[in-house]
């Protein structure tokens with residue numbers, strides 16, 4: 471499929487350098503949003519201005535800076551508007567990995583549980599869910615054509631924290647070095663935070679990212695235990 475056959479908008483929203491994505495089919499005029507947590511107005515208005523109909527929300531994982539919710543568990547006041555506010559504006563389905571569905575209570579039939587290698591049609595596009603646990607049990611990446619939206623699993627030059635409740639550094643090792651490293655080198659990487667620029671490729675990360683270059687699980691666990699971790 472030629473490049474212009476995909477609609478992809480990358481927006482850096484909120485105070486934590488989160489990247490929110492709109493991905494869709496410009497001919498069908500249909501798109502999904504990835505990790506709608508911050509500035510719901512901006513998300514809805516951007517899709518509208520581009521003439522795209524929002525039909526789904528895809529969740530890379532259920533941390534508040536990706537789906538919204540109370541900040542009490544982070545010891546901070548207030549809440550991030552997130553998926554719940556988006557649903558009051560636009561009727562759509564919310565796709566979350568089955569192992570984190572309990573962290574999105576109250577969505578009822580709007581919630582769709584997905585698993586590794588499930589697919590979703592967005593217009594003529596086929597979007598594939600890749601389960602990449604480690605940062606959280608239900609962390610997932612989304613593959614569409616030759617583009618990967620990686621949430622907090624793989625960052626440019628880094629990876630997500632594995633010292634949080636529900637994290638598992640061994641799972642992160644296998645997600646990075648088996649599942650994501652198996653993708654073609656030309657796959658374009660779109661991370662969940664702007665920690666090193668807007669995009670990279672799997673090939674560049676396999677060559678330069680110390681968390682993908684690591685030689686063994688033991689080395690990886692030592693690296694993650696040594697405090698060299700990137701923010702959530």
Ligand SMILES: [Zn+2]
Nearest residue numbers: 533605622702
């Ligand atoms: Zn996170």
